[in-house]
Amino acid sequence: MRIGIIGTGVAGSLLAEGLEGFDITAFERVGPGDQAEAGTGLNIGPNALKALRLHMPLRHAALRAASLPWERWFVDLTNGTRLLDLDMRDVAEEPGVRIRWSELYRLLRAPVADCTRNGHALEALEEDAAGRLVPVFSTDQGLVRHGGFDLLVGADGRYSRLRALAAGEPPTTLLGVCIWRLLVTDAADCPYDDYGQWFNGNARLLSFRVPGGAVYIAGTFPLPADGQVPEAMKTAAAQRALFTPPNGAPCAAVAWMLGQIDRHVAQIHWARSAIVPVRRHALDGRALFLGDAAQAMVPTLGQGATQAVECGVVAAKVLRAGGDAAAVAAARDARVEFVRQFSMEASDTLIPPNDVVAGTRKKAEAPFLDRLRQLYIEVD
Numbered sequence: 351m352r353i354g355i356i357g358t359g360v361a362g363s364l365l366a367e368g369l370e371g372f373d374i375t376a377f378e379r380v381g382p383g384d385q386a387e388a389g390t391g392l393n394i395g396p397n398a399l400k401a402l403r404l405h406m407p408l409r410h411a412a413l414r415a416a417s418l419p420w421e422r423w424f425v426d427l428t429n430g431t432r433l434l435d436l437d438m439r440d441v442a443e444e445p446g447v448r449i450r451w452s453e454l455y456r457l458l459r460a461p462v463a464d465c466t467r468n469g470h471a472l473e474a475l476e477e478d479a480a481g482r483l484v485p486v487f488s489t490d491q492g493l494v495r496h497g498g499f500d501l502l503v504g505a506d507g508r509y510s511r512l513r514a515l516a517a518g519e520p521p522t523t524l525l526g527v528c529i530w531r532l533l534v535t536d537a538a539d540c541p542y543d544d545y546g547q548w549f550n551g552n553a554r555l556l557s558f559r560v561p562g563g564a565v566y567i568a569g570t571f572p573l574p575a576d577g578q579v580p581e582a583m584k585t586a587a588a589q590r591a592l593f594t595p596p597n598g599a600p601c602a603a604v605a606w607m608l609g610q611i612d613r614h615v616a617q618i619h620w621a622r623s624a625i626v627p628v629r630r631h632a633l634d635g636r637a638l639f640l641g642d643a644a645q646a647m648v649p650t651l652g653q654g655a656t657q658a659v660e661c662g663v664v665a666a667k668v669l670r671a672g673g674d675a676a677a678v679a680a681a682r683d684a685r686v687e688f689v690r691q692f693s694m695e696a697s698d699t700l701i702p703p704n705d706v707v708a709g710t711r712k713k714a715e716a717p718f719l720d721r722l723r724q725l726y727i728e729v730d
């Protein structure tokens with residue numbers, strides 16, 4: 351069986367590595383060693399680490415070595431009042447990780463460099479006489495074809511071209527919140543380390559250290575009814591007003607972040623939180639979708655890349671055993687629905703008029719913690 355993988359991000363790289371020995375070609379839009387399109391920093395959940403530990407122990411070790419452990423999760427108000435303090439080992443078998451995006455892509459792409467054709471952006475889809483899918487790529491040399499594939503895997507992310515070509519452009523549902531991110535690379539004076547969240551009303555800062563002396567900061571705030579991010583909010587003064595507590599005195603961590611926003615506001619990447627419906631395969635199972643291409647979800651529980659890891663690992667296991675796209679759907683879709691639903695429900699405190707204090711305190715109670723255990727541990 352000849353398998354083509356579109357995109358060597360998280361899911362595509364892991365799938366290609368897990369199918370070593372099979373007739374695999376991966377196609378990636380960016381050049382070799384080019385991690386410039388990667389985002390800033392991210393936290394990857396303990397469930398991804400468990401999937402790697404069970405099925406790809408070398409990649410588990412490489413990820414641990416290139417990252418910091420995510421051992422704690424605390425939630426404060428921006429005046430420093432503590433609402434939640436969770437030890438990840440109480441809900442998981444091992445900590446998650448904190449890592450830079452560029453480093454994650456580097457360590458996932460390196461093992462599959464030999465089977466990857468870089469500088470290939472999927473453009474169109476054709477069929478050969480045997481009914482196999484023939485992807486058409488845009489390259490420096492113009493449009494290029496590499497023959498027919500029995501299975502084409504769309505691991506090309508949130509705006510998957512393969513999904514659009516094979517199943518139509520998916521509808522997008524906006525959550526109604528802006529999410530921005532910033533990587534501060536000279537952060538020696540940062541007064542905190544592990545994963546924290548700080549709320550002022552429904553506006554939230556999220557931050558943690560990543561390797562190399564850097565700190566990742568993400569901000570979230572509710573959007574007006576038209577769903578657009580107002581230009582007036584994209585200034586340091588507006589963000590300072592958004593996160594300054596009513597008594598006017600931010601805690602040391604928030605004061606530090608506000609200083610970084612002042613210095614680096616021009617480098618902030620602004621986006622809107624959105625989901626698309628799950629679609630696992632199309633064209634009678636000849637096109638399979640993994641990661642964001644199949645299941646883009648709200649980032650509230652940090653499960654986007656985490657689920658892309660699970661997707662790559664599980665799809666490799668199923669295909670190695672002779673399974674097809676429907677078998678991958680059977681192995682993934684119920685789990686993905688649970689994670690999407692849970693991520694959406696956990697977003698309550700980001701959306702007005704929900705009460706942040708009551709909503710966060712509920713996350714320290716058994717029903718939420720039990721589901722967190724299910725999320726982090728029920729991986730096979």
Ligand SMILES: Cc1cc2nc3c(=O)[nH]c(=O)nc-3n(C[C@H](O)[C@H](O)[C@H](O)COP(=O)(O)OP(=O)(O)OC[C@H]3O[C@@H](n4cnc5c(N)ncnc54)[C@H](O)[C@@H]3O)c2cc1C
Nearest residue numbers: 357359360361379393471472506507641642652654655656
């Ligand atoms: C603000 C924000 C914060 C986030 N924080 C977290 C977090 O903390 N933890 C977490 O787990 N997730 C987080 N996510 C989600 C995470 O970014 C995604 O879920 C994850 O990257 C999906 O992995 P993937 O393998 O599906 O796709 P990607 O990692 O996006 O990889 C797609 C690959 O396909 C390539 N490609 C795209 N189009 C084409 C084409 N036409 N032809 C060829 N190649 C193509 C791209 O270059 C890329 O290499 C966050 C997302 C956002 C927006």
